Amino acid sequence: MPPPHGALHGRRRWPPEPRAYPLHQRGDGQIPGLDMGSPRIPSCEVSGGCRGVVQDSVDEVATSSHAAEANAGGTTEQEGNGSPVAAAAAYSPVVAGVDGIRIRRRPVTGPAVHYVGPFQFRLENEGNTPRNILEKIIWNKDVEVSQMKERRPLYMLKGPLEAAPPARDFVGALKASYDRTGLPALIAEVKKASPSRGVIRENFDPVQIAQAYEKNGAACLSVLTDEKYFQGSFYNLEAIRNAGVQCPLLCKEFIIDAWQLYYARSKGADAVLLIAAVLPDRDIKYMLKICKILGMAALVEVHDEREMDRVLGIDGVQLIGINNRNLETFEVDITNTKKLLEGERGQVIAQKDVIVVGESALFTPDDISFVQNAGVKAVLVGESLIKQEDPGKAIAGLFGKDISHAGAT
Numbered sequence: 033m034p035p036p037h038g039a040l041h042g043r044r045r046w047p048p049e050p051r052a053y054p055l056h057q058r059g060d061g062q063i064p065g066l067d068m069g070s071p072r073i074p075s076c077e078v079s080g081g082c083r084g085v086v087q088d089s090v091d092e093v094a095t096s097s098h099a100a101e102a103n104a105g106g107t108t109e110q111e112g113n114g115s116p117v118a119a120a121a122a123y124s125p126v127v128a129g130v131d132g133i134r135i136r137r138r139p140v141t142g143p144a145v146h147y148v149g150p151f152q153f154r155l156e157n158e159g160n161t162p163r164n165i166l167e168k169i170i171w172n173k174d175v176e177v178s179q180m181k182e183r184r185p186l187y188m189l190k191g192p193l194e195a196a197p198p199a200r201d202f203v204g205a206l207k208a209s210y211d212r213t214g215l216p217a218l219i220a221e222v223k224k225a226s227p228s229r230g231v232i233r234e235n236f237d238p239v240q241i242a243q244a245y246e247k248n249g250a251a252c253l254s255v256l257t258d259e260k261y262f263q264g265s266f267y268n269l270e271a272i273r274n275a276g277v278q279c280p281l282l283c284k285e286f287i288i289d290a291w292q293l294y295y296a297r298s299k300g301a302d303a304v305l306l307i308a309a310v311l312p313d314r315d316i317k318y319m320l321k322i323c324k325i326l327g328m329a330a331l332v333e334v335h336d337e338r339e340m341d342r343v344l345g346i347d348g349v350q351l352i353g354i355n356n357r358n359l360e361t362f363e364v365d366i367t368n369t370k371k372l373l374e375g376e377r378g379q380v381i382a383q384k385d386v387i388v389v390g391e392s393a394l395f396t397p398d399d400i401s402f403v404q405n406a407g408v409k410a411v412l413v414g415e416s417l418i419k420q421e422d423p424g425k426a427i428a429g430l431f432g433k434d435i436s437h438a439g440a441t
């Protein structure tokens with residue numbers, strides 16, 4: 033019988049693969065730092081984020097998206113009656129536009145691919161077609177993380193977590209650099225490619241670039257670990273840490289599940305990125321607690337006033353990144369940083385002693401002064417450094433002066 037819509041690929045797939053996501057994956061709970069009392073999360077109703085009930089086992093809470101996966105991502109194969117249409121109809125679009133997050137965390141009508149006996153069908157509709165690149169990245173990440181978690185359940189990270197080099201003080205390094213130079217502290221990004229720019233640097237040696245950044249005055253480094261869209265890797269993160277680089281490292285990843293925090297730490301991360309457009313408040317709060325337990329800082333990224341207000345309402349946020357690039361459209365506009373720091377918001381930030389990081393599209397000393405005048409104390413810069421022949425030397429060009437320890441004293 034031909035499929036009602038979509039292509040018939042006829043790939044054999046028999047017997048069907050087992051369900052990928054066990055709901056309970058209880059280990060011994062013997063993960064370092066976790067004996068401090070497991071953070072509790074309130075029950076979550078309808079987001080694509082955590083959907084657990086209050087749970088005591090860290091293994092369970094740390095992998096809290098299991099339930100969501102079962103609900104939103106994978107029921108087709110098990111519960112569908114074999115018809116892709118019926119399977120799609122069985123979903124309710126509960127993950128769209130809730131919790132103030134801008135993207136849908138999962139395809140609301142289930143995955144596009146369905147299986148009927150040995151045949152694979154692709155059924156695309158509005159609910160399972162990503163509306164923008166951020167959604168696309170997150171949907172892909174969701175599948176990727178499920179697979180990674182299956183291969184390395186949380187209890188298997190215990191050894192690597194214990195063996196990981198101790199976390200370094202990311203926030204302290206930013207403050208020290210600002211105090212030393214009077215200029216925004218630099219978080220220099222080790223980034224080979226991006227979805228908006230394609231490959232930025234062909235001859236890409238992450239360790240060499242990291243060392244050059246450090247030598248030329250970067251306070252911290254940001255290392256892209258997403259492979260599919262940024263050609264990054266955890267291998268790069270680990271290699272940079274193991275090469276003796278002293279700068280604290282930000283793991284630049286699309287975090288959607290607390291498991292990724294443990295994994296990042298086990299690979300040597302000292303800080304992680306939490307994107308407010310992707311994570312509901314309760315996930316941010318919960319992940320901040322895990323970061324604290326692991327000794328990592330969290331850079332919470334916002335794009336607009338609404339996200340800024342949400343994040344300012346969360347206790348314990350030390351670093352807020354204002355991204356000048358709209359991750360949905362890729363448009364860049366550095367006046368975004370100024371806009372979000374004007375008026376009352378700027379005052380609240382000053383009172384809370386939050387460090388604001390200006391992110392993306394910073395190319396010249398004028399750009400740096402512009403965001404500094406707007407109120408940032410740190411900047412996150414990738415492209416303008418990485419695309420130059422010598423990314424280390426490019427730092428002095430970006431700031432209009434040598435900011436290395438040797439030069440700025």
Ligand SMILES: O=P(O)(O)OC[C@@H](O)[C@@H](O)c1c[nH]c2ccccc12
Pocket residue numbers: 221223284333355391392393394412413414415416
């Ligand atoms: O290369 P740029 O324009 O200097 O930008 C760096 C950094 O801000 C950007 O890579 C970034 C900011 N937030 C992100 C979230 C995911 C991936 C990448 C990013």
